[in-house]
Amino acid sequence: xxxxxxxxxxxxxxxxxxxxxxxxxxxxxxxxxxxxxxxxxxxxxxxxxxxxxxxxxxxxxxxxxxxxxxxxxxxxxxxxxxxxxxxxxxxxxxxxxxxxxxxxxxxxxxxxxxxxxxxxxxxxxxxxxxxxxxxxxxxxxxxxxxxxxxxxxxxxxxxxxxxxxxxxxxxxxxxxxxxxxxxxxxxxxxx
Amino acid sequence: xxxxxxxxxxxxxxxxxxxxxxxxxxxxxxxxxxxxxxxxxxxxxxxxxxxxxxxxxxxxxxxxxxxxxxxxxxxxxxxxxxxxxxxxxxxxxxxxxxxxxxxxxxxxxxxxxxxxxxxxxxxxxxxxxxxxxxxxxxxxxxxxxxxxxxxxxxxxxxxxxxxxxxxxxxxxxxxxxxxxxxxxxxxxxxx
Numbered sequence: 001x002x003x004x005x006x007x008x009x010x011x012x013x014x015x016x017x018x019x020x021x022x023x024x025x026x027x028x029x030x031x032x033x034x035x036x037x038x039x040x041x042x043x044x045x046x047x048x049x050x051x052x053x054x055x056x057x058x059x060x061x062x063x064x065x066x067x068x069x070x071x072x073x074x075x076x077x078x079x080x081x082x083x084x085x086x087x088x089x090x091x092x093x094x095x096x097x098x099x100x101x102x103x104x105x106x107x108x109x110x111x112x113x114x115x116x117x118x119x120x121x122x123x124x125x126x127x128x129x130x131x132x133x134x135x136x137x138x139x140x141x142x143x144x145x146x147x148x149x150x151x152x153x154x155x156x157x158x159x160x161x162x163x164x165x166x167x168x169x170x171x172x173x174x175x176x177x178x179x180x181x182x183x184x185x186x187x188x189x190x191x
Numbered sequence: 192x193x194x195x196x197x198x199x200x201x202x203x204x205x206x207x208x209x210x211x212x213x214x215x216x217x218x219x220x221x222x223x224x225x226x227x228x229x230x231x232x233x234x235x236x237x238x239x240x241x242x243x244x245x246x247x248x249x250x251x252x253x254x255x256x257x258x259x260x261x262x263x264x265x266x267x268x269x270x271x272x273x274x275x276x277x278x279x280x281x282x283x284x285x286x287x288x289x290x291x292x293x294x295x296x297x298x299x300x301x302x303x304x305x306x307x308x309x310x311x312x313x314x315x316x317x318x319x320x321x322x323x324x325x326x327x328x329x330x331x332x333x334x335x336x337x338x339x340x341x342x343x344x345x346x347x348x349x350x351x352x353x354x355x356x357x358x359x360x361x362x363x364x365x366x367x368x369x370x371x372x373x374x375x376x377x378x379x380x381x382x
Contacts, residue, residue, distance in 0.1 A: 032233060035250070039230055042223060042257075046271060049261065056254045059226070063247045066233075070240065080237060 002116035002149050003169060005177035008124045012183070012191065016128065019187035021078050026188045028073065028080055030118065031066035033089070034148075035059045037111050045104060048158055054151050061144055072137060086188035089114065091179050095172060101159040102168075109165070109172050112152030117176065117190060119145035193307035193340050194360060196368035199315045203374070203382065207319065210378035212269050217379045219260040219271055221309065224280070225339075226253035228302050236295060239349055245342050252335055263328060277379035280305065282370050286363060292350040300356070300363050303343030308367065308381060310336035 016023055038058040045051050073080050092113065096106040119142055126138040156165045184191040207214055229249040236242050264271050283304065287297040310333055317329040347356045375382040 029237075032237070036230060036234065039227060039250075042254075043227065046220075046223070046273070049265075052261070053258065056258060059230075059254060060251050063233075063250060067244065067247060070243065074240075082237070 002119060002146060003113075003153075003173050004116055004120055005173050006180055008121060008180070012121075013124075013128055015187035015191060016125065020129075021076075022083065022187045023189060024069065024073055024076075024078060025080060025083050026086070028066055028069040029083060029085065030189050031062050031069055034111075034114070034118075035062035035066065037114075038062065041107065041111070044107075048155075051155050051158065054155060058148055058151070061148075065141060065144075068137070072134075083188075084186060086184050086186055086191045088179060088184070088188070088190035092172075092176060095175055104159040105156045105165060105168055106172070108152045108156040108159070109169055112149045112156070113172055113176050114190070115145045115149040115152060117180070119149060121189060193310060193337060194304075194344075194364050195307050195311055196364050197371055199312060199371070203312075204315075204319055206378035206382055207316065211320075212267075213274065213378045214380060215260065215264055215267075215269060216271060216274050217277070219257055219264065220274060220276065221380050222253050222257035222260055225302075225305070225309075226250045226257065228305075229253065232298065232302070235298075239346075242346050242349065245346060249339055249342070252339075256332060256335075259328070263325075274379075275377060277375050277377055277382045279370060279375070279379070279381035283363075283367060286366055295350040296347045296356060296359055297363070299343045299347040299350070300360055303340045303347070304363060304367050305381070306336045306340040306343060308371070310340060312380060 035058075038055040042052050042055045042059075070080060092110045096110060097103055122138040122142045122145060126135045126142070129135050129138070153165075153169065156169075160168075180190075226249075229246040233243050233246045233250075261271060283301045287301060288294055313329040313333045313336060317326045317333070320326050320329070344356075344360065347360075351359075371381075
């Protein structure tokens with residue numbers, strides 16, 4: 001599924017069942033961070049016109065999702081608050097190479113990878129949760145996360161030939177599967 | 192005009208006449224930075240629902256302006272590129288107090304101040320440039336910058352009483368007028 005090397009297992013669903021409120025709050029933070037990632041990519045690769053255009057759409061969509069999660073929290077009487085993030089994002093970002101153009105390839109692939117995992121988790125959550133409103137909500141986000149994954153992966157080819165990108169994608173997606181398999185004690189969207 | 196303590200003078204118009212291309216490129220960078228400022232405010236004040244809503248709209252609008260400037264550059268055969276920024280933004284940000292809630296007040300007032308100055312410069316440019324397409328373009332941006340100024344100034348009152356905000360606004364706007372009067376050798380939107 002979307003190049004992912006491992007699917008979500010029972011350990012995470014147990015975290016969801018025990019801490020659904022935290023998962024929802026963390027989800028809002030993830031949407032906000034996704035908007036920040038896309039905006040940062042505009043800042044760093046301003047000369048790439050297509051990238052700027054695509055990233056602008058992603059910023060808008062992620063912020064729209066952010067507000068949809070906030071509304072959901074409000075409706076459920078869950079106060080939005082700061083939350084210690086999972087290590088998932090920082091562990092992935094640590095894999096990004098420092099030199100350009102490899103850095104651009106990795107930043108785009110990692111962003112696409114996080115979208116892919118979010119997409120997989122939304123799909124898993126839609127099937128897992130009993131609450132129909134919540135299930136519909138997760139289903140409604142699925143398509144755009146899949147699209148973002150594709151956009152990021154395609155844009156990586158602006159910075160390296162397709163076969164080079166694909167080799168690196170394999171490496172990063174293997175590393176991500178290992179991080180997910182290891183898991184984290186905090187209940188988070190990507191724990 | 193919009194609380195500003197000094198209007199743009201002949202020195203800046205001379206920079207515009209000599210380096211219009213750089214002013215246009217810098218303008219694109221300014222729109223991008225304005226989107227970043229609004230997104231950062233969401234990151235720092237996530238608990239303020241109205242602020243998050245207003246900042247989201249500003250992010251979207253600034254990115255739309257960014258693309259409009261990019262299109263204008265393309266149409267004129269001007270290559271968008273990195274540019275050493277003016278000192279204006281960093282000198283204003285240096286005035287932001289470190290402790291909350293004063294920090295929030297200052298960040299919002301400084302953001303509103305930059306919008307006010309942009310607004311004043313767009314209005315001045317619309318009257319100054321001979322090119323009717325460019326004059327119309329600047330005129331079309333005027334209204335939203337004025338609205339953003341009002342939004343930021345109003346949101347500052349979420350973090351301090353109105354009279355405290357107004358006193359601080361006076362101080363910051365005096366400091367800004369001094370920075371603008373001093374000027375800078377680089378031709379920039381806020382030089």
